[in-house]
Amino acid sequence: MNHFHGMVDNNLIWLFVWVIVIDIATGFAKSIVTHKTTSRKGTDGLIKHGVLLIVILTLYPMLDINGLKGAANTFVTFYILFYAVSIVENLGQMGVPFPEEIKQYIYKLSNEYKEEEHDHEHNH
Structure with missing residues (x-):
């Protein structure tokens, strides 16, 4: 429980x-600015973010x-x-x-992390 x-x-x-x-806020704002809103896409995104959040908050401890x-x-x-x-x-898509x-x-950081994870997976 302490963890x-x-x-x-x-x-x-x-x-x-x-x-x-x-990310959710900027994604929502982007969909309004670019007039590309679909409630299905928004709902799927929220579910995906929610599941990832639950997985990480459970897995981390x-x-x-x-x-x-x-x-x-x-x-x-x-x-x-x-x-x-x-x-x-x-x-960027909103023109900011x-x-x-x-x-x-x-x-660059993101790519380095992907490569590092990829190398790590293949070495085990």
């Missing part, structure tokens, strides 16, 4: 929750309990970067100017 309570003070978990919230907090942090960081890319893309350096940095 679940420990997540309340975990900045990485809070960042994960907030990038999901921001279990990995922590088993001494795999580093793996759990890597997993959560990967999803934070995934959502950061999505947020940048949503803002985004500094190219920041955009490239986020994409």
Whole structure:
């Protein structure tokens, strides 16, 4: 139970929750701005985000309990970067100017994490 309570003070978990919230908000705003709204797509997206949130918030303490907090942090960081890319893309599609350096940095980090995870899977 302490591991679940420990997540309340975990900045990485809070960042994960907030990038999901921001992604949902920017996705919704994008659909209004671009006039591409479908309630089905929105509902599916919310379900997907909700399931991922539940999975991570359940899996994280279990990995922590088993001494795999580093793996759990890597997993959560990967999803934070995934959502950061999505947020940048949503803002870009709405015409919000985004500094190219920041955009490239986020994409580069995201690609490095994907490659690192891919290499890690093949080495085990």
